[in-house]
Amino acid sequence: MHRSVGKHTGLTNHVERFNATLRNRLGRFTRKTLSFSKKKENHEAVLHIFLLKYNQDMKDKWGACQI
Numbered sequence: 001m002h003r004s005v006g007k008h009t010g011l012t013n014h015v016e017r018f019n020a021t022l023r024n025r026l027g028r029f030t031r032k033t034l035s036f037s038k039k040k041e042n043h044e045a046v047l048h049i050f051l052l053k054y055n056q057d058m059k060d061k062w063g064a065c066q067i
Helices: 012-025 040-062
Strands: none
Touching (some): 012 040
8 A cells, every 4th residue: 555655754765766666667657658558447457467576576585565
């Protein structure tokens, strides 16, 4: 579950790093892109699959889910 965080919590860099990871790994999240989803369902499905894979990779790497 995603939560908003204030600037003074010290968590902003983690949120921004994750946003950069999304833009880097998923073409449809980059700025000014030609890759896009025509249907909202497809966009959400790609994001869901990415989050599952990302969380599994983090769990394998660190032993706990990071998100």
